[in-house]
Amino acid sequence: MRTEPKLTRLDRVFARLDREPERPAHIDVPKMSRHRIVLIAATAAFYGAIVWAVVITSWLVRLDWQVMFFRPYQQWSEIHWFVDYYVVLGQRGPTAVMVSAWLGWRSWRQHTLRPLLALGVSLLLLNITVGAAKYGMGRLGPHYATVIGSNEMWRGGDIFPSGHTANAVVTWGILAYLASTPRARRWLSAVSAVTSLGVGLATVYLGTHWLSDVLLGWVAGLLIMLALPWFEPLIARAEARIFDLRDRWRSRRSGTASAPVSAPPVVVTPLPADRDDVAARSPRAPAYLAPGPHTARSERTPVTPAGSRRPPHPERLPRGSTSSAHP
16 A cells, blocks of 8 residues: 655645745735824824933933943843843844845745835834934933933933834834734734843843833834835835836847847949959859750860860860761
């Protein structure tokens, strides 16, 4: 009795990867709904409240100083090595490379540029908004604080809001934003939230950020993810434009490759006026085939080739004929 081999999990994974990819027309692109607009307004109000609480040196600033004096990196020094590695999940360079590699493979398999374009738009918004806030408010970090109890604002710093935290929210949140199914979106949203939360707390543990920096970084990243559907029409137009340029380049390349190679032109020099002189210099006269039935060699008349050194012999007879008179 013949039995089919049992496929392992790795075999099933490779079998799934070998399927012919299809353009994901069934994926629901997030739209700017009324519920999302309300969330954006509430998140923006929370963003302003955090900034105002820091500017007026409220209880939030006092909490920042208490956490700083607690020095978590000394209280739990045994996990310092792990936090040093974990905080890399919020750095722009390594996370962008990892996520763009995954989204690039997904774009190639699905024949769409939307994942890579969405990542690029989100990172561009992150650089503009968070970068402007950092340099605009100029807050100093805990290691560079000058006056105990002050908010350290407008002193040439660049740590408010936390770039690590905002980058973790956007970079890992884009995976949930581009998920194909609602279930995958929920799971990836939870994973990205936990990852970004851990990155923010890691910066507080290491003493590179205030606690209020981390709170504002979470809110800043969340604002970008909520506002991303506003840029979906721009992403669609950019994708159509890129594919149009690709098709034009392919058609131009195929047309150039299939075009026949033209031979170089032949320069024809006119004959001189004195044609007899040309015939005299020619080593051999041109032969012309006269129309008519083909004749045997014995029936042809002897022809003395032009330019021959031998004089003509009119008394010679054709081969195969007998002479009637003998000398």
